[in-house]
Amino acid sequence: MGPTTAPDQSRVPEAARPPALPAVECVGVRKVFRDFWLRPRVTAVQDLDLRIERGEVFGLLGPNGSGKSTTIKLLLGLLFPTAGTIRVLGGEPGSRGVLSRVGYLPEDSHLYPFLDGRETLEYYGRLFGLDPVERRRRALQLLEMVGLPEAGRRPVQEYSKGMQRRIGLAQALVNDPELLILDEPTNGLDPLGTRQVKDVILALRERGKTVVVTSHLLADVEEVCDRVSILYGGTERLLGTVDELLSDGARTRLDLDRLDPETEGAVRALLGERGIAIHRAEAPRQNLESLFLDIVRTARSEGLTTSGAREAGALAPFLAGREEDGASAG
Amino acid sequence: MSAPSLPRPLELLALLAALIAGSLLLLDGGGGAESAFSVLLLAGGLLVASLGVRAVAASLDRGGAVAAVAAVSIRELVRRRVLGLTLLLLFGGIALLRGLGGGGALLEARLEGFLAYALAWVFLVLSLFTLLASTGSLCEEIESRRLHTVVVKPIGRFRLLAGKWLGVALIDAVLLGAAAGAIDLSVERALRGADEGGRSWRATHRSVRPEFPERFLAESRSRAEERRANDPGLWRALLIERGGDEEAALLDLQRQAYRELLARWATIPVGERRRYEFSIPEREAGPVVLVLAPHLDRAHAADRQRFDVRSGGEVRPVFLGGGESTRLELPTRAVEEGRLVVEIENAVQGRPGYGATFTGEDRLSIEVPTGSFRANLARACTVLAVQLSFVAALGVVSATFLGLPVAMLLVLLVLLAASLGGGLLDLEPERARSPLDRAIAARNAPEEDHAHVHDHDHDHGHDHDHVSHGAATGAAGHDHDHSVKASPVMDILDRSGRRLVSLLGAWGRAEPIDSVAKRREIPGAAVRGALLEIGALWTGLVGLLGLIVFRRRELARVQV
Numbered sequence: 001m002g003p004t005t006a007p008d009q010s011r012v013p014e015a016a017r018p019p020a021l022p023a024v025e026c027v028g029v030r031k032v033f034r035d036f037w038l039r040p041r042v043t044a045v046q047d048l049d050l051r052i053e054r055g056e057v058f059g060l061l062g063p064n065g066s067g068k069s070t071t072i073k074l075l076l077g078l079l080f081p082t083a084g085t086i087r088v089l090g091g092e093p094g095s096r097g098v099l100s101r102v103g104y105l106p107e108d109s110h111l112y113p114f115l116d117g118r119e120t121l122e123y124y125g126r127l128f129g130l131d132p133v134e135r136r137r138r139a140l141q142l143l144e145m146v147g148l149p150e151a152g153r154r155p156v157q158e159y160s161k162g163m164q165r166r167i168g169l170a171q172a173l174v175n176d177p178e179l180l181i182l183d184e185p186t187n188g189l190d191p192l193g194t195r196q197v198k199d200v201i202l203a204l205r206e207r208g209k210t211v212v213v214t215s216h217l218l219a220d221v222e223e224v225c226d227r228v229s230i231l232y233g234g235t236e237r238l239l240g241t242v243d244e245l246l247s248d249g250a251r252t253r254l255d256l257d258r259l260d261p262e263t264e265g266a267v268r269a270l271l272g273e274r275g276i277a278i279h280r281a282e283a284p285r286q287n288l289e290s291l292f293l294d295i296v297r298t299a300r301s302e303g304l305t306t307s308g309a310r311e312a313g314a315l316a317p318f319l320a321g322r323e324e325d326g327a328s329a330g
Numbered sequence: 331m332s333a334p335s336l337p338r339p340l341e342l343l344a345l346l347a348a349l350i351a352g353s354l355l356l357l358d359g360g361g362g363a364e365s366a367f368s369v370l371l372l373a374g375g376l377l378v379a380s381l382g383v384r385a386v387a388a389s390l391d392r393g394g395a396v397a398a399v400a401a402v403s404i405r406e407l408v409r410r411r412v413l414g415l416t417l418l419l420l421f422g423g424i425a426l427l428r429g430l431g432g433g434g435a436l437l438e439a440r441l442e443g444f445l446a447y448a449l450a451w452v453f454l455v456l457s458l459f460t461l462l463a464s465t466g467s468l469c470e471e472i473e474s475r476r477l478h479t480v481v482v483k484p485i486g487r488f489r490l491l492a493g494k495w496l497g498v499a500l501i502d503a504v505l506l507g508a509a510a511g512a513i514d515l516s517v518e519r520a521l522r523g524a525d526e527g528g529r530s531w532r533a534t535h536r537s538v539r540p541e542f543p544e545r546f547l548a549e550s551r552s553r554a555e556e557r558r559a560n561d562p563g564l565w566r567a568l569l570i571e572r573g574g575d576e577e578a579a580l581l582d583l584q585r586q587a588y589r590e591l592l593a594r595w596a597t598i599p600v601g602e603r604r605r606y607e608f609s610i611p612e613r614e615a616g617p618v619v620l621v622l623a624p625h626l627d628r629a630h631a632a633d634r635q636r637f638d639v640r641s642g643g644e645v646r647p648v649f650l651g652g653g654e655s656t657r658l659e660l661p662t663r664a665v666e667e668g669r670l671v672v673e674i675e676n677a678v679q680g681r682p683g684y685g686a687t688f689t690g691e692d693r694l695s696i697e698v699p700t701g702s703f704r705a706n707l708a709r710a711c712t713v714l715a716v717q718l719s720f721v722a723a724l725g726v727v728s729a730t731f732l733g734l735p736v737a738m739l740l741v742l743l744v745l746l747a748a749s750l751g752g753g754l755l756d757l758e759p760e761r762a763r764s765p766l767d768r769a770i771a772a773r774n775a776p777e778e779d780h781a782h783v784h785d786h787d788h789d790h791g792h793d794h795d796h797v798s799h800g801a802a803t804g805a806a807g808h809d810h811d812h813s814v815k816a817s818p819v820m821d822i823l824d825r826s827g828r829r830l831v832s833l834l835g836a837w838g839r840a841e842p843i844d845s846v847a848k849r850r851e852i853p854g855a856a857v858r859g860a861l862l863e864i865g866a867l868w869t870g871l872v873g874l875l876g877l878i879v880f881r882r883r884e885l886a887r888v889q890v
Contacts, residue, residue, distance in 0.1 A: 073886045076482045080884060100484035110476040112402065114409040126398035127483035155409075171479065 021090040023179050023210035024052040024075060029084035031070055031234075044070040046234040048084070052212060052227075054178075057205050059225035059242075060214040067234035068214040069107060072183050075212070076104055089179055100128060103177030107184045109168030113157035117148055117167050120156060121174055128175040135174070141316035142170035146196070149313075161188040169197060176319055180204060180211045186220050191292045198224050203315045222246070251279075258283065340414065341380055347373035367519055368425040375421030375512045382504040383413065390500075395485045399493025404501060407463055413501065416459045420505060423451045424512045428520075438531060441520055445513065446847035452509045453714055453843065456502055460718050461741050463498045464725025469734040477885055488877045491726055495873075498722040503715050510711045514704060533616050534706045534851045535697035540606035540672075546591045553590075554583035585767070596694075597687045598624075598637075603675040608696055610668050616699035617659040620672060623693050624686040626652035635684060640673040647677065650686070660696070670696065700851045709852040710842035716865040717837065721745065723869045727876035730883060748837035836863035 031045040045067045052058045060068045073079040074086055077094015091098040111120055118139050125135030143152045146166035156164060165188045172180060182201075186194040201211050201224045215221050221228060222242055230238040238245065259267065264281070271278060314320075351370035355363055383404065390401040407413045427448045430440065468491075471477040481487060521531060558565045558580065568579035598604050610618070626635055634649040642664030650656050664670050678684045688694035724744055728737035840856035 070886075073478075078478055078481065078885045080882070094482075096484040096486055099482055102482065104479070104482045106475065106478050108475070110474060110479050112406070112476065114406055115402070119405075123398060123402055124479075124483060127395050127480065127485045129395065129484070132392075168479075 020054055021087075022051045023054045023056075023089060024050060024058075024212065025085075025087045026050040026071075026074075027085050029071075029074065029086060030082045031067075031074060031079060032082040044234050045074065045081075048231075048234070048236060050229065050236070052210060054210050055205070055208045056226040057201055057211045057213065057224050059221040059228035060212060060231065061216065061218065061221060061228050062214075062231035063216060066231040068231055069183055070234075071231070072104075072181055072212070072214060075181065076102070100175065101178040103172035103175060103180045105168050105172040105180075105182045105185055107187060109164040111156045111164055111167060111171075114155060116153050116155050117143060117159070117170075118152040120167055121170055124171045125174050130175070138174055138316070138318055141318060142173060144313040145200075145316040145319075146170045147192075147313065162190050162193050165189050166193060166196075169200070173200075173316070173319055178209060180209060182211065182213045184215055185213060186215065186217055191289045192296060194220060195289070195293065200315065200319075203320065207319070207321060255284075337414075341377060344373040344376040344380070348377060364428075368428055371428070371512050371515065372421045372425045375424070375508055376417050378511065379417050379421075379505055379508040382508060383408065383501060386500050386504055390497075395483075396489050396493040396496060399480075399485070399490055400497035400500065403463070403467055403494055403497030406467055407497075407501060412459070412463065416455060416505065419455050420452060420509055421512060423455065424448050424509060424516065427451060428516050437520065437524060441517060441531065442847050442849075444516065444520070446843060448513050448516070449710065449714075449843040449846060452506065452513075453718075456505060456509075456714075456718055457721060457745065459505075460498055460502055460721045461725055461738055463501070464494065464722045465729045465734060465737040465741065468494055468726055468729035469732075469737060472729070472885065473733075475886075481885060487880045487883075488873075491730065491873070491876050491880060494726045495719075495723050498725070499715075499719040502718040502722065506711050506715050506718070510707055514707060517703065530616060531849070532703045533614060533699045534701045534703055534849045535619070536611055536613075536700045536851045536853070537621075537695045537697055538608050538610065539695045540608055542592070543595065543607075546588060546595075550584045550588035550591055553587035554580055557583050557587070596689055597685055598674060598676040599685045600676050600678045600680075600682050603673055605671065605673045606694065608670045608672070610665050610670050610696075610698055611700060614699045614701065617662070618665060618670065618699075619697040620658045620660050621655060621695050621697060622648065622650055622658065622674075622688075623653070623655040624650055624688050625693070626650070627685045627687075628681075628683055635686065636677040637686070638675040638677045640675070641671065657697075672696075703846075703849060706849070706852055707846055709854075709857050710840075710846045712857055713840045713842040713852065713860045716860050720864050720869045720872070723872045723876075727872050727879070730876055730880040748834050750834075833863070833868075836860065836868070 026048050029045055029048040029050075030043065032040045033042045033044060035041045048067075048071065050071070060071060062068050070079065074081055075088055075093055077092075077099070086093050088098050089101055112123070115123065121139035121142055122135050125138055130138065139152075140149075143149045146169060148163060148166055148170075151159065151163060156167060159167065165185075169182075169185065172182070180201075182197070185197045185201075189197065198220065201213065204211055205224075205226075211224075213221060213225065225242055227239070227241050228245065229236050268278060268281075348370055351366045351373060354366040355370060387401055387404050387408075390397040390404070393400075427444055430443050430447060468477075471480070480490065524531070565579065565583075568582055569576065572578040572582070595604065620639065620641070622637070622639075624637075626633065634651050637648050637650055639646050639648055639658060642661035644661055644664075646658065648656055648658055660670070660672070664672075676684070676686055721741060725737065725741050728740045732740060836859060840852050840860050841850075842852060844850070845852045
């Protein structure tokens with residue numbers, strides 16, 4: 001795909017579609033880091049077989065040092081495998097054809113501190129070969145999307161870590177990628193930013209994009225991933241859909257309006273008669289994330305200002321496939 | 331992206347300073363004028379260079395990915411204040427050096443000193459800037475892993491390196507141009523109101539050395555054959571050394587005889603006269619000057635010796651000191667159909683120990699006016715820009731596989747080796763071959779090679795000196811001959827060493843700084859040579875090395 005448009009598979013007749021290649025395919029991949037004398041030092045990835053289908057959100061999970069980031073760097077051509085083969089979007093990792101269709105957010109944003117937010121996005125747009133008008137339009141839309149339209153003219157070195165992370169996310173999206181690789185995307189983000197990253201991932205999935213997410217914050221991944229792979233010591237320990245992996249067939253949870261003591265007693269008695277044990281019954285507490293988001297929204301509705309990120313906007317029109325809307329935004 | 335340059339307030343300040351200094355210059359021709367001119371030079375230089383960088387960055391904003399990387403490199407240098415500091419050092423240094431040798435010194439000597447130091451200063455500052463900018467930027471990006479975000483874009487690693495190089499090379503070119511402008515203005519200012527001699531200073535000359543007499547070839551051969559017949563012991567020893575090859579042994583004898591002839595030709599004993607012929611290139615209006623700097627057998631500081639110089643039908647006595655350079659204007663009619671003949675007679679009477687030898691650099695030459703100072707400065711700057719662009723390429727490529735301090739050290743070492751390459755050239759056998767060997771090589775070579783050999787001598791003229799030196803010292807037997815059997819390993823090492831030295835020699839061959847200071851014309855061939863050898867060959871090889879290394883360089887480290 002060129003940097004601006006993705007072929008819309010939904011418009012192609014089923015029979016005419018080529019057999020779908022996986023977005024990522026790793027077979028028997030091993031990565032050994034060697035010392036100066038070429039002696040094996042660390043085996044970061046061992047015999048990894050991985051197949052990520054197009055259009056899915058795939059979570060690569062594991063504790064620190066489990067080989068998640070190494071795997072991602074292998075997919076991007078930043079590292080070369082010691083053994084095994086890797087195909088990304090049907091091509092060689094790191095080849096220009098593949099990279100033009102990939103977006104990448106590294107673990108730390110790694111931005112040019114002397115450029116401002118808008119210059120940063122325009123620069124990365126140029127590296128994708130976008131024409132000046134298009135890259136300017138996309139830069140503005142992305143700044144709006146990540147909630148940094150006012151901070152766009154400030155040098156990145158003045159940004160907080162969360163703001164840098166937002167610009168990092170924006171640069172990963174500037175080419176409207178087919179495959180988006182996010183390494184610890186919520187690292188350093190406040191709950192607002194975290195929520196937004198999740199929303200972006202879900203919106204991209206809606207558009208048929210493939211997203212690979214690594215994280216050790218499992219709650220973040222659980223909400224957005226179709227499938228997850230759990231790594232430990234460079235090898236895959238578990239692979240499956242989130243539902244498959246997390247469903248507990250031995251238990252049932254009911255979420256009801258508050259019961260008065262009499263009704264609660266009747267329910268307990270009924271369940272007791274049938275030999276069903278109640279492990280937990282309590283009034284639920286509000287989620288801390290919801291509480292935080294409520295407070296921030298209230299503050300904003302009262303007109304309080306901040307030099308940091310403001311409320312994120314909707315998905316950038318060019319990412320949502322609404323090019324004509326985007327044209328007027330530039 | 332907006333085109334970067336110095337911060338606007340600094341630009342405005344420079345403009346204000348330039349306007350005030352300019353006004354003072356116009357109003358006051360007195361004692362403060364020189365200070366005002368120095369301020370004008372500093373402020374104007376800052377302003378012009380800043381605007382130049384702005385224009386370059388703006389033009390890069392219209393290019394592709396390479397231009398994008400170059401533009402960001404320039405922004406980094408500007409916004410991290412590296413450029414501002416470099417500009418201050420550059421133009422501050424030029425402004426200060428204007429006062430060098432002021433007061434008592436002759437105008438010509440003052441200008442020569444100013445040019446030598448100012449150009450050396452400019453090259454030093456820009457070399458350090460280039461070293462820092464080329465290695466620093468990429469090393470930091472690799473260390474901070476910022477490069478991870480860039481190389482995963484579809485730019486290609488080579489284009490990334492090319493962009494980094496282009497950014498630094500373009501800034502170098504702009505700064506060098508601005509500095510050359512400042513130097514030229516300083517020279518114009520110094521020459522303002524100068525007399526006729528001062529005005530003729532604007533001309534540059536080409537130094538021409540005497541031609542070797544053709545007859546020496548035949549004469550050396552007959553002497554060699556004579557020696558073979560008269561000294562059978564020597565002949566047997568040579569034959570053993572040459573493994574029975576009679577022709578090689580005879581050539582050894584001929585070389586020795588040739589050297590003796592040259593030594594005799596370069597030496598004028600008391601009461602004797604020598605005739606020297608020169609081939610004169612196409613020239614500008616102006617006098618042809620004979621430069622004499624003999625080595626005198628009995629010379630000491632106060633000892634001067636009389637010589638009579640005959641040329642163009644005139645005989646002129648000159649008194650020469652040992653180790654001193656004396657210039658003598660020759661009559662215009664001395665040049666006939668592109669040739670000039672000078673006869674020099676050692677006019678000391680009755681003192682047999684007072685011989686004179688014309689050996690080594692500039693001992694006997696004529697200076698022919700061939701161009702202008704400004705054109706020469708432009709040529710020098712072209713050569714310096716090519717050298718700086720090579721430093722930039724080397725810096726960028728070193729940074730692909732070395733950390734910052736080591737990469738900088740490597741570049742410095744290569745710079746040092748290249749700068750010393752000219753000195754090594756004197757020891758290099760290929761270049762130090764006698765005219766005899768070159769004549770034989772030229773005779774055996776195809777037509778175009780013959781032309782090249784001749785052209786080379788004509789342009790640079792250094793070979794003559796090497797030979798004369800060898801002739802004077804009577805050194806024998808150090809010429810390299812490929813017929814000598816050596817082990818293959820030694821032969822490869824020998825060839826590689828000579829090739830390396832020959833390659834390194836390209837760095838100093840044009841002698842841009844020295845030539846401008848001494849108003850010696852930098853030949854077009856030297857500029858073309860620098861462009862081809864340093865600009866294309868060296869830089870290309872370094873770029874290729876960078877491509878090979880960086881293409882497979884893993885940009886992430888173990889993190890498990």
